[in-house]
Amino acid sequence: xxxxxxxxxxxxxxxxxxxxxxxxxxxxxxxxxxxxxxxxxxxxxxxxxxxxxxxxxxxxxxxxxxxxxxxxxxxxxxxxxxxxxxxxxxxxxxxxxxxxxxxxxxxxxxxxxxxxxxxxxxxxxxxxxxxxxxxxxxxxxxxxxxxxxxxxxxxxxxxxxxxxxxxxxxxxxxxxxxxxxxxxxxxxxxxxxxxxxxxxxxxxxxxxxxxxxxxxxxxxxxxxxxxxxxxxxxxxxxxxxxxxxxxxxxxxxxxxxxxxxxxxxxxxxxxxxxxxxxxxxxxxxxxxxxxxxxxxxxxxxxxxxxxxxxxxxxxxxxxxxxxxxxxxxxxxxxxxxxxxxxxxxxxxxxxxxxxxxxxxxxxxxxxxxxxxxxxxxxxxxxxxxxxxxxxxxxxxxxxxxxxxxxxxxxxxxxxxxxxxxxxxxxxxxxxxxxxxxxxxxxxxxxxxxxxxxxxxxxxxxxxxxxxxxxxxxxxxxxxxxxxxxxxxxxxxxxxxxxxxxxxxxxxxxxxxxxxxxxxxxxxxxxxxxxxxxxxxxxxxxxxxxxxxxxxxxxxxxxxxxxxxxxxxxxxxxxxxxxxxxxxxxxxxxxxxxxxxxxxxxxxxxx
Amino acid sequence: xxxxxxxxxxxxxxxxxxxxxxxxxxxxxxxxxxxxxxxxxxxxxxxxxxxxxxxxxxxxxxxxxxxxxxxxxxxxxxxxxxxxxxxxxxxxxxxxxxxxxxxxxxxxxxxxxxxxxxxxxxxxxxxxxxxxxxxxxxxxxxxxxxxxxxxxxxxxxxxxxxxx
Numbered sequence: 001x002x003x004x005x006x007x008x009x010x011x012x013x014x015x016x017x018x019x020x021x022x023x024x025x026x027x028x029x030x031x032x033x034x035x036x037x038x039x040x041x042x043x044x045x046x047x048x049x050x051x052x053x054x055x056x057x058x059x060x061x062x063x064x065x066x067x068x069x070x071x072x073x074x075x076x077x078x079x080x081x082x083x084x085x086x087x088x089x090x091x092x093x094x095x096x097x098x099x100x101x102x103x104x105x106x107x108x109x110x111x112x113x114x115x116x117x118x119x120x121x122x123x124x125x126x127x128x129x130x131x132x133x134x135x136x137x138x139x140x141x142x143x144x145x146x147x148x149x150x151x152x153x154x155x156x157x158x159x160x161x162x163x164x165x166x167x168x169x170x171x172x173x174x175x176x177x178x179x180x181x182x183x184x185x186x187x188x189x190x191x192x193x194x195x196x197x198x199x200x201x202x203x204x205x206x207x208x209x210x211x212x213x214x215x216x217x218x219x220x221x222x223x224x225x226x227x228x229x230x231x232x233x234x235x236x237x238x239x240x241x242x243x244x245x246x247x248x249x250x251x252x253x254x255x256x257x258x259x260x261x262x263x264x265x266x267x268x269x270x271x272x273x274x275x276x277x278x279x280x281x282x283x284x285x286x287x288x289x290x291x292x293x294x295x296x297x298x299x300x301x302x303x304x305x306x307x308x309x310x311x312x313x314x315x316x317x318x319x320x321x322x323x324x325x326x327x328x329x330x331x332x333x334x335x336x337x338x339x340x341x342x343x344x345x346x347x348x349x350x351x352x353x354x355x356x357x358x359x360x361x362x363x364x365x366x367x368x369x370x371x372x373x374x375x376x377x378x379x380x381x382x383x384x385x386x387x388x389x390x391x392x393x394x395x396x397x398x399x400x401x402x403x404x405x406x407x408x409x410x411x412x413x414x415x416x417x418x419x420x421x422x423x424x425x426x427x428x429x430x431x432x433x434x435x436x437x438x439x440x441x442x443x444x445x446x447x448x449x450x451x452x453x454x455x456x457x458x459x460x461x462x463x464x465x466x467x468x469x470x471x472x473x474x475x476x477x478x479x480x481x482x483x484x485x486x487x488x489x490x491x492x493x494x495x496x497x498x499x500x501x502x503x504x505x506x507x508x509x510x511x512x513x514x515x516x517x518x519x520x521x522x523x524x525x526x527x528x529x530x531x532x533x534x535x536x537x538x539x540x541x542x543x544x545x546x547x548x549x550x551x552x553x554x555x556x557x558x559x560x561x562x563x564x565x566x567x568x569x570x571x572x573x574x575x576x577x578x579x580x581x582x583x584x585x586x587x588x589x590x591x592x593x594x595x596x597x598x599x600x601x602x603x604x605x606x
Numbered sequence: 607x608x609x610x611x612x613x614x615x616x617x618x619x620x621x622x623x624x625x626x627x628x629x630x631x632x633x634x635x636x637x638x639x640x641x642x643x644x645x646x647x648x649x650x651x652x653x654x655x656x657x658x659x660x661x662x663x664x665x666x667x668x669x670x671x672x673x674x675x676x677x678x679x680x681x682x683x684x685x686x687x688x689x690x691x692x693x694x695x696x697x698x699x700x701x702x703x704x705x706x707x708x709x710x711x712x713x714x715x716x717x718x719x720x721x722x723x724x725x726x727x728x729x730x731x732x733x734x735x736x737x738x739x740x741x742x743x744x745x746x747x748x749x750x751x752x753x754x755x756x757x758x759x760x761x762x763x764x765x766x767x768x769x770x
Contacts, residue, residue: 173694178767182745187766201696214770221768229746229766233692236768257695273693280693281770314748314763 025067026075085190086157092119094127096134096145098153101195106160109195122196123158126211130156133215136247137223142300146222147188149181154191154222161194162201170201174214177221179229185311187229191218209251216240216247227303230311232319237273237280239299242287245353246296255359257281262345262365269338269391270320285360289341292351294330302326320391320465334391335463339418342393342461346422347429365395372399372451374407375476384479386471388417388462396473398456400449404475407446409458411439412479413471415537416464425454432456440477465498499541500554508555508562515565632656632666635759637686639702642759652729653684653759661731661757676733681752683712684731685760687724687743695770704728705744705764713740 088100088107101123102108109122117124137143148154162172175193194202197210205213220240224231241254260278261267273280290298305326309317324334344350345365350357369383376398378384386394398407411419421432421441432441443456460471470482497512544550634651635642645651654662660674661684676682687708691701708724716737724730724743736754741747744764752758 171697173696173699174770176691176693176767176769178689179765187745217770218768224768225766233766233768237693240768275694275698281695314746 025070026072030075086159086192088157092123092127093153094131096154097127097130097156099123099127099156101158107195109158129211129215133219133247137219141296143223144226146226147186157192158195159192162199170199175218177218179225182229185228185230187225189222189225191222193218205253212248213244213251213253216244227307230317231306232316234270234273234280234283235319238283238287241281242284252356252359254284258285258360259363261285262363265366265393266388267392268389286341289344290337338391338463339420339461342459343420346395346457367397368394370397370399374401374404377474377476377478384473386460388469389467390462390465393459393461396458400446400451400454402447405447407443407475409441409473409475410477410479411471411473412481414469414482416462416466416469417471418461418463420459422457425449496537496541496544496554497558499544500551637761641761655757658755663729676755679754680733681736681754682731682733682757683741683750683752683760684757685762686728687762687764688728689765689767690763691767691769693769708743708764711742
């Protein structure tokens with residue numbers, strides 16, 4: 001009897017303590033992860049749960065994973081997001097990084113331990129590579145280290161990133177960097193990379209080379225999250241890809257991605273990240289052009305400008321205006337830099353990584369057309385008419401012909417399109433100056449050039465935020481004017497307002513674009529005005545842009561128009577009042593005059 | 607043989623004829639990885655909206671006199687908190703992952719601060735008085751205007767993943 005009672009008593013105690021522990025655990029984890037106000041917690045259970053964590057000797061999330069089944073369902077729902085990061089059993093700390101790994105499939109890295117220090121050699125290699133990357137990107141290039149939790153190392157997780165799809169093909173990624181906690185505009189983050197880079201999909205960048213470029217690439221994303229969570233993704237990828245070659249010059253995987261840009265130069269610089277278009281990754285080459293003109297530091301300064309750029313409305317900050325703002329401080333503009341870049345793409349006059357130049361051109365730069373018979377006009381080729389989205393370019397090649405002594409290329413173009421003509425003769429490039437009319441280029445001695453080696457290249461570059469800008473070319477002066485709607489309702493084109501307010505994304509500029517689209521382009525007189533505006537405004541805008549006082553004056557001049565558009569009813573009421581006032585004043589005027597000659601009492605009757 | 611069920615033959619079509627107009631007032635919306643838009647044929651609706659009614663996360667009832675009207679003088683917000691993944695050196699694979707059971711903070715200068723949570727699929731619904739609000743998820747959010755009797759759709763990107 002006593003024995004039965006003792007067993008029952010013990011069972012009840014165990015059950016009770018189990019239930020009690022379960023509640024404590026719920027509260028403990030809820031509080032630790034900030035889901036429970038601290039005031040509702042009890043010191044007693046905190047001490048108990050801490051003891052549990054200490055005993056386990058595992059970080060909080062790992063112990064959460066371990067205790068998962070003991071938690072209430074409601075607690076599990078609340079804490080589910082904490083398990084978004086991979087839960088791995090082991091970690092190895094280097095100076096700045098904590099490398100998380102496991103010893104079990106499928107996420108285990110190679111577990112060989114040749115130096116017998118109980119750590120897998122690959123994990124040590126991962127730590128060493130990340131430290132190498134840290135040294136280069138932080139200590140050499142001067143970037144600010146990515147933020148972490150106080151006194152914590154930056155978390156890197158090793159995970160099998162490749163799976164087989166439904167057809168048995170390998171699919172996956174090298175790794176990723178994900179935002180964690182956002183404070184102000186700066187976010188902490190963590191990195192997940194493949195556990196060994198051994199899968200065939202990584203070929204020929206298996207093993208160490210795959211690790212090197214991934215570490216360099218992802219760690220820069222970590223830096224980017226710290227600078228400004230609201231970075232524009234295309235430029236983030238462009239920079240992370242660019243820096244791969246700055247840290248590990250010999251791997252050269254980045255050239256795989258710039259090929260698409262050379263194939264499709266008429267796609268915008270800020271095309272969204274995509275393998276098929278070369279958007280994002282492929283734009284790294286723009287950064288190389290910038291660093292060759294300025295220095296490697298310039299890219300960091302651009303990111304520092306982004307760091308100081310406030311986000312508006314919780315959306316990513318478009319990078320082109322940030323780049324423009326940066327280069328205007330240097331007396332240039334993103335448009336000017338883009339033209340220089342477009343020229344360099346053609347001339348191949350790269351001054352850094354010169355032994356790799358042939359890798360850039362493994363697929364040749366795409367030309368809109370190559371002309372070898374003349375004249376060239378709309379009747380002979382439909383490639384004489386070009387439509388470009390914002391910040392995009394098109395190349396036309398003119399092969400020398402004995403029948404054309406001097407070649408004159410005439411261009412009719414929208415305001416935002418810039419043209420340049422380059423001559424390649426005897427392997428030397430020179431730029432042909434624009435004729436005095438500003439709309440044509442003449443290449444004297446065209447017939448004396450060698451058709452086998454020499455050529456003339458016309459470069460058309462849309463250096464505006466407007467899409468669908470047109471250019472028509474000919475060699476007989478017959479190029480037709482561009483259509484009025486060119487660059488119209490496509491979201492840009494208010495050159496003067498953009499210059500005055502500093503960005504085409506400025507809310508006031510958007511208001512003016514809406515006026516243009518809704519009220520001007522819907523009728524013939526309005527369209528005529530817009531057409532005239534586009535013809536004359538770009539040089540005016542350039543002038544305004546460079547003069548701070550003028551910018552303020554133009555802003556003041558535009559203010560009534562914008563106010564009227566923004567507050568239509570108020571504006572109408574103000575106009576009515578104004579007219580009513582004016583009418584009354586006019587009506588009262590003769591009365592006053594009459595009053596000067598008439599007694600007051602009579603004026604009332606009058 | 608009792609034939610009491612025969613009138614049902616007439617009643618059933620009548621009920622259906624009444625139900626259809628009610629059901630058609632509900633407009634399905636789907637989430638396209640960045641914003642809500644009217645659901646097209648073939649897409650899976652995420653939310654159903656009807657003026658004057660609380661938004662629904664499931665298909666609305668097929669009868670006209672369904673319950674779920676918004677309380678007098680209120681409007682509502684419905685949305686999703688998600689993580690956006692972009693990039694991919696091996697495959698173009700932009701994806702969206704919802705944050706289930708995530709805290710949503712609703713701020714208003716007039717109504718103060720209130721808190722709700724997303725459901726298992728990352729969606730949330732809240733009835734609010736008309737006015738200007740700021741709705742946040744994982745530190746990011748957006749300004750929202752709530753109108754009487756209407757539902758404002760709010761996609762909130764709570765996280766960002768750079769793949770490769």
